[in-house]
Amino acid sequence: MPLIAVVNGPNLNLLGERDQDMYGKASWEEVREELREKAAELDVELEFYQSNHEGAIVDYLQGLRGRAAGLVINPGALTHYGYSLRDALADLGVPVVEVHISNIFAREEWRSRSVISPVAKGVISGLGTRGYQLALQWLVAELGRG
Amino acid sequence: MPLIAVVNGPNLNLLGERDQDMYGKASWEEVREELREKAAELDVELEFYQSNHEGAIVDYLQGLRGRAAGLVINPGALTHYGYSLRDALADLGVPVVEVHISNIFAREEWRSRSVISPVAKGVISGLGTRGYQLALQWLVAELGRG
Amino acid sequence: MPLIAVVNGPNLNLLGERDQDMYGKASWEEVREELREKAAELDVELEFYQSNHEGAIVDYLQGLRGRAAGLVINPGALTHYGYSLRDALADLGVPVVEVHISNIFAREEWRSRSVISPVAKGVISGLGTRGYQLALQWLVAELGRG
Amino acid sequence: MPLIAVVNGPNLNLLGERDQDMYGKASWEEVREELREKAAELDVELEFYQSNHEGAIVDYLQGLRGRAAGLVINPGALTHYGYSLRDALADLGVPVVEVHISNIFAREEWRSRSVISPVAKGVISGLGTRGYQLALQWLVAELGRG
Amino acid sequence: MPLIAVVNGPNLNLLGERDQDMYGKASWEEVREELREKAAELDVELEFYQSNHEGAIVDYLQGLRGRAAGLVINPGALTHYGYSLRDALADLGVPVVEVHISNIFAREEWRSRSVISPVAKGVISGLGTRGYQLALQWLVAELGRG
Amino acid sequence: MPLIAVVNGPNLNLLGERDQDMYGKASWEEVREELREKAAELDVELEFYQSNHEGAIVDYLQGLRGRAAGLVINPGALTHYGYSLRDALADLGVPVVEVHISNIFAREEWRSRSVISPVAKGVISGLGTRGYQLALQWLVAELGRG
Amino acid sequence: MPLIAVVNGPNLNLLGERDQDMYGKASWEEVREELREKAAELDVELEFYQSNHEGAIVDYLQGLRGRAAGLVINPGALTHYGYSLRDALADLGVPVVEVHISNIFAREEWRSRSVISPVAKGVISGLGTRGYQLALQWLVAELGRG
Amino acid sequence: MPLIAVVNGPNLNLLGERDQDMYGKASWEEVREELREKAAELDVELEFYQSNHEGAIVDYLQGLRGRAAGLVINPGALTHYGYSLRDALADLGVPVVEVHISNIFAREEWRSRSVISPVAKGVISGLGTRGYQLALQWLVAELGRG
Amino acid sequence: MPLIAVVNGPNLNLLGERDQDMYGKASWEEVREELREKAAELDVELEFYQSNHEGAIVDYLQGLRGRAAGLVINPGALTHYGYSLRDALADLGVPVVEVHISNIFAREEWRSRSVISPVAKGVISGLGTRGYQLALQWLVAELGRG
Amino acid sequence: MPLIAVVNGPNLNLLGERDQDMYGKASWEEVREELREKAAELDVELEFYQSNHEGAIVDYLQGLRGRAAGLVINPGALTHYGYSLRDALADLGVPVVEVHISNIFAREEWRSRSVISPVAKGVISGLGTRGYQLALQWLVAELGRG
Amino acid sequence: MPLIAVVNGPNLNLLGERDQDMYGKASWEEVREELREKAAELDVELEFYQSNHEGAIVDYLQGLRGRAAGLVINPGALTHYGYSLRDALADLGVPVVEVHISNIFAREEWRSRSVISPVAKGVISGLGTRGYQLALQWLVAELGRG
Amino acid sequence: MPLIAVVNGPNLNLLGERDQDMYGKASWEEVREELREKAAELDVELEFYQSNHEGAIVDYLQGLRGRAAGLVINPGALTHYGYSLRDALADLGVPVVEVHISNIFAREEWRSRSVISPVAKGVISGLGTRGYQLALQWLVAELGRG
Secondary structure: OOEEEEEEHHHHHHHHOOOHHHHOOOOOHHHHHHHHHHHHHOOEEEEEOOOHHHEEEHHHHHHHOOEEEEEEOOOOHHHHHHHHHHHHHHOOEEEEEEEEEHHHHOOOHHHHHHOOOHHOEEEEEEEOOHHHHHHHHHHHHHHOOO | EEEEEEOOOOOHOOOOOOOOOOOOOOOHHHHHHHHHHHHHHOOOEEEEEOOOOOOHHHHHHHHOOOEEEEEEOOOOOHHOHHHHHHHHHHHOOEEEEEEEEEOOOOOHHHHOOOOOOOOOEEEEEEEOOOHHHHHHHHHHHHHHHH | OEEEEEEOOOOOHOOOOEEEEHHHOOHHHHHHHHHHHHHHOOEEEEEEOOOHHHHHHHHHHHHHHOOOOEEEEOHHHHHHHHHHHHHHHHOOOOEEEEEOOOOOOOOOOHHHHHOHHOOOOEEEEEOOHHHHHHHHHHHHHHHHHH | OOEEEEEOOOOOOHOOOOOOOHHOOOHHHHHHHHOOOOOOOOOOOEEEEOOHHHHHHHHHHHHHHOEEEEEEEEEEEHHOOOOHHHOOOOOOOOOOEEEEEEOOOOOOOOOOOOOOHOOOOOEEEOOHHHHHHHHHHHHHHHHHOO | OOOEEEEEOOOOOOOOOOHHHHHHHOHHHHHHHHHHHHHHOOOOEEEEEEEEOHHHHHHHHHOOOEEEEEEEOOOHHHHHHHHHHHHHHHHOOOOOEEEOOOHHHHHOOOHHOOOOHHHEEEEEOOOOOOHHHHHHHHHHHHHHHH | EEEEEEEEEHHHHHOOOOHHHHHOOOOOOEOOOHHHHHHHHHHHHHEEEEEOOOHHHHHHHHHOOOOEEEEEEEHHHHHHHHHHHHHHHHOOOEEEEEEEEEHHOOOOOOHHHOHHHHHOEEEOOOOOHHOOOOOOOOHHHHHOOO | OOEEEEEEOHHHOOOOOHHHHHHHOOHHHHHHHHHHHHHHHHHEOOOOOOOOHHHHHHHHHHHHHOOEEEEEEHHHHHOOOOHHHHHHHHHHOEEEEEEEEEOHOOOOOOHHOOOOOOOOEEEEOOOOOHHHHHHHHHHHHHHHOO | OOOOEEOOOOOOOHHOOOOOOHHOOOOOOHHHHHHHHHHHHHHHEEEEEOOOHHHHHHHHHHHOOOOEEEEEEOOOOHHHHHHHHEEEEHHHHHOOOEEOOOOOHHHHHHHHHOHHHOOOOOOEEEEOOOOHHHHHHHHHHHHOOO | OEEEEHHHEEOOOOOOOHHHHHHHOOOHHHHHHHHHHHHHHHOOEEEEEEEHHHHHHHHHHHHHHOOEEEEEEEEEHHHOOHHHHHHHHHHOOOOOEEEEEEHHOOOOHHHHHOOHHHOOOEEEEEEOOHHHHHHHHHHHHHHHOO | OOOOEEEEOOOOHHOOOOHHHHOOOOOOHHHHHHHHHHHHOOOEEEEEEOOOHHHHHHHHHHOOOOOEEEEEOOOHHHHHOOOHHHHHHHHHHOOOEEOOOOOOHHHHHHHHHOHHHOOOOEEEOOOOOOHHHHHHHHHHHHHOOO | EEEEEEEEOHHHHOOOOOOOHHHOOOHHHHHHHHHHHHHHHHOOOEEEEEEEHHHHHHHHHHHOOOOOEEEEOHHHHHHHOOOOHHHHHHHHOOOOOEEEOOOOOHHHHHHOOOOHHHHEEEEEOOOOOOHHHHHHHHHHHHHOOO | OOEEEEEEEEOHHHHOOOOHHHHOOHHHHHHHHHHHHHHHHOOOOOEEEEEEOOOHHHHHHHHHOOOEEEEEEEOOHHOOHHHHHHHHHHOOOEEEEEEEEHHHOOOOHHHHOOOOOOOOOOEEOOOHHHHHHHHHHHHHHHHHOO
């Protein structure tokens, strides 16, 4: 059963408590629950990781080498300046889907630039917390196709 | 049964004939077929439209007023300069998901800027032709939630 | 009786249905009615044209050569990228007044740049649909002066 | 009888003496005469003010608080850097029409940016000294509508 | 006998009527006549197409797939923003020569940037209507060489 | 008893009448009263000056040479283009604290750049009219320390 | 007794050892001592936190939710790129005063841009370590006013 | 005897008191004395004017119309934003030499841009207060040549 | 028999040895041979010049004054910074065609800007070494037309 | 025996596993082995540190105060945004050599800007893992010279 | 008798033959003659040098070390990109006056930036060939003052 | 015995006479002597070349084709605009190390951009004249490894 990691960057542990118009009402725990159900259905193993530390996420990603078959990542604000994260993702060598809960292209100018996107397979932005599920679904299909 | 329109911009009628590394091997006819199956499953009506003319797409979108409940659009190269299309989408007043087959953020610099995204609910980029299906699936869920 | 053409670009056929805070409540039909009355008063012939197609507007402008004595144009979103329209206006060789219903200088940054203005005699922006009448009035006076 | 102020910025007292291809042949006295006739016709009171001092125009605008119902202003070169003037106009709280005799969008690049426009209701540019009359006419209609 | 298409963008149907200092005195009909003679001499078939609609040119280019061996294109003002045209040219897969009658590098700043050039084999700018003949001549030699 | 001058730029005489969400409810007279009390407490002499004229403020600052020991200045909109004011402040040779009532860094982009700050000792922005008092308090402490 | 947190970013633990012309001679311990005295006087509780890790500061700020009534923060170099910190501050929902010991607007160009300021209530820059006290004093007054 | 006006902008009345490394030790009175001697020698009449008010300088320049044959101007900081001054100089219609005591091209970036230079005949920068004499000398020769 | 000079800038003496994918396989000697044949056919005299020194090319161009009737120039890398060369070409006063063997618009960003083009009659880019022949052919026709 | 620290930023612990064309085949362990031999030869003590956390590197650098005589640092992706690291290096007060294994000036545009270089003594880029040895060798010579 | 060198950059040997509206009618020989007379009067020795080669000018400037007391230079187009010339001037260590015959600030945008000015004592621009004499006169006075 | 060329650009022949804080006290002759000793030790042949002429350096580099195995180059100010030099280096096809004596990244903004670096193997900047020796040492090792 292939392993897919779902990684969240800074401040995303507070889902449900942050600005709900922007990030929705579901807590991170609820989102994980839905993803676990989806994963069971799709017959993949999930592993969750969240940190407010760019370095910790890089450490975690390095630890996934040889273990994970794909990655869903919402880099939070690291999206816009996390070049170390970017290099770690590029080094990892598995398909990566970048997810944003809010539509980063409809907010402040600086949020519309992602330094992560050029090393991702694809990007899902603005589709709320359901974006994680779509990313997971796509990765599983992609892995099955390979 | 709500109507969801799936709109393709310039040159996307040649899917399967264009650069396959970038846009995949499936023809537009095959993609539509898969979408029709998905729609049947999700119990929504689909309508397809493609044009190489920005004006024709604007005409078409105006004709959707009051008929469509949601929209999936891949604006093709209009993504980067189609301000008339943007205004038409903003005027339409239904949820719009912008889809790109290739990852526009990993190509030429000018392709990473979309003038459409600020008026879309969300964006799916780089997930191949399956991006259309994810967009459809999300729209249906979104409509159901409203 | 000199002919003055009044040309509207993309999405302006929906006046009265678009965002009313921005574009006012009058429909295009009502605006035309007021312009016809004004024209009768000023003793000029009016011709109206609207299209969502830049190419069609260029075709129409070429057809005005030798027929029209002046032009009122609201280019809609083509204001910001319609270089073909700009060339057609420059080639036409009659006085052109550019009209915008909303104040394009008080909206998104990109709306404050017009590629049309450098080839127009003048610009009226933000005075609502009455801007068309002022433009007409000015053109008639200008033609009378020449 | 509502009061409408007509304000001219630096160097506009020399109308008729400045470059006539750009600013026309009419002197400021002649322009005022035409505006007085128009005002009589429209049943509004006019007050004229011109200064080469940004500070003096700000002083004058502050003195209009509670007295004026609308404002026509040609800020001259202050158009491009008069942020104090801009704040004074925003504070005034009555409809403002910005007028330029020449078409500022068809001259040097720096003249095509107005720091005033974002706080004006609308802009009339390039329609010669008749632009003042159109602005007056519009303001009166606008006030009547309110 | 290989087919070479000669395509003109917006406003180029008015050659001979537009600003003659910029675009020369020859009409499009005269230019075509000279090209036909040249083609006869070079033993290639010519096909002409002009449109003021970007979409129509894209349609036409798609229809050339498998028929044309080479392309001469003067995109007119689309040179500067016709990204859909650019994609269509890139998809076509035959050698393209971009022609400009006037020297676009010696005019307004914005005219010196072509979004088409990166997908063309080469560019001829400023050599008047004879530029079309040089392009044709080069294409024929190029095809003979392949 | 050392003299500290408190200088206000354009439109700040209208405190309490301007947008109250931005600039607070206190009038300039009330702010001065509070500052006088504070000054009495701190044993310094205060002198107030306000003008809408950059030139007048420069005149005033030149007149402070040899008289003032420190300066609190809220340059109003001159913050963003008052290079003459900047030079006058630099020439004055006493510690200057720049005060802004609203947080200029959270408003329009152009308001976040101050041409004055590089010649000030420090900046207090966004702390309302109490910012003047903090500036005064700091200056007195600073002078005592020297 | 309300809690106010005083947070220092990278390298600020070395106050008194870093460049003294820029940052002053007082050690962080001495600054804290003065702040404790001030807090006692103002009847508020203080909590100090310093870290060289952006992630750790974000962790800390999250832990303040529901505990702190206000925040004084000197983000150190994170001022210029700490978007995760910015989001954490925006999420916190209590008044924040940003403090810089040196005048960041009078140093290298890149130091004059703060990504933090748009989510702060206000900014104090260049007033040395006394800036912390002024910030504290203001916050207490602000809380008392609410 | 032709009249040549020598005009100084903001803060230049303090020559000799300002930063002497930058602006020299001579007072404005001494500079004038040397210019008067030079003028006597060259047989021209001189008139001096200095103001810290851009508006006052514009007023003064308008009053020179028909009186002055040439102008030496050191615009001080207005060099960099005095567009009203620029227009007044352009309207004046006599040869203008722009003088800067310090070398504005070897100081802060923003000082190296003059908005005045495009309407001046020439510029002398960095040659100290003797620059005024060279400008005067050149103007007299220029007038003699005409 | 009119003289046409063919001038090559830095590194173009190594044609045939440089990157052949970019610059072709023909040596400069072979290119010259073809040009000589073409010239004989067209009844013009040719003169070749190549140098790696901008100064030497300027010297050579000055020596052509009164001798040459037209010029073909491939400035090599001087295309992008050779302002002295540009001035020399502008001074020469004969028609100039700028030639580039590779398509400079499809390479590095900096190669797409030519400082030479604004003073050339026209530009041929990307048509390989045959571009020289087309330029020659055009110049001869142009001279015959004059 | 003086201590020289060798510090590696994010992802550099994976040397030998990352893209080998870019970063070479040697593992970090092998590089360290070679450096240890070199150090023995040069009679200096070495200390190695690597972290994916910017904050941890700052902590480590602070701990070197008074212990280290020189520093070799490869900041990895922190090169481009690690302003906290930069400040820590500036505070450290010993000679720093910045090393990059790949040539950062021949890769993506954003990699060619280092925020670290202005506080380093020097930079070695693109010379592979041998760059560390050259840096060490230089530092030892430099220290010997002081 | 001190030596002052007068150096001209590319294309300035053609004075009197180049565009006379821009550069005047006097030939370089005539300009030199006038300078020689002036020098005799001022009791200094003159040496003239002109080259179209930046390298040759640098060679020449190096040869002036220890010989020349001052320098007048018109760098021609090297003004805008001659960084080697700039370094040579900075190394020379004598006062340099940069002269431009035409007013470079009133021409193309790129001509208004000089890379030379930051290392010159001063700049004279737009005063025709008499600018050389003023520069000479100033240098002699400056040397006498030292 | 492989040949390695050591090339110096403009003004570097004056090492030891130029600003010694920036470029050190060693003369070019002394630097060469040290390099000769190093070369003897490393068993390679050295050839030195210096010129103030970009063209001469290009000539020299072309003459190295087939003779040299590697290159050390300090382009001096050509670093920032020597595109012809860049092309010559790219054409040469041997490993190139770019050396700067001072740290170009810690000086004026324009010095931090090298147009040469993208075609070099690596860069050594700021390590004084010893940078040449490190470059030589690296090249010899690199050649031995090949």
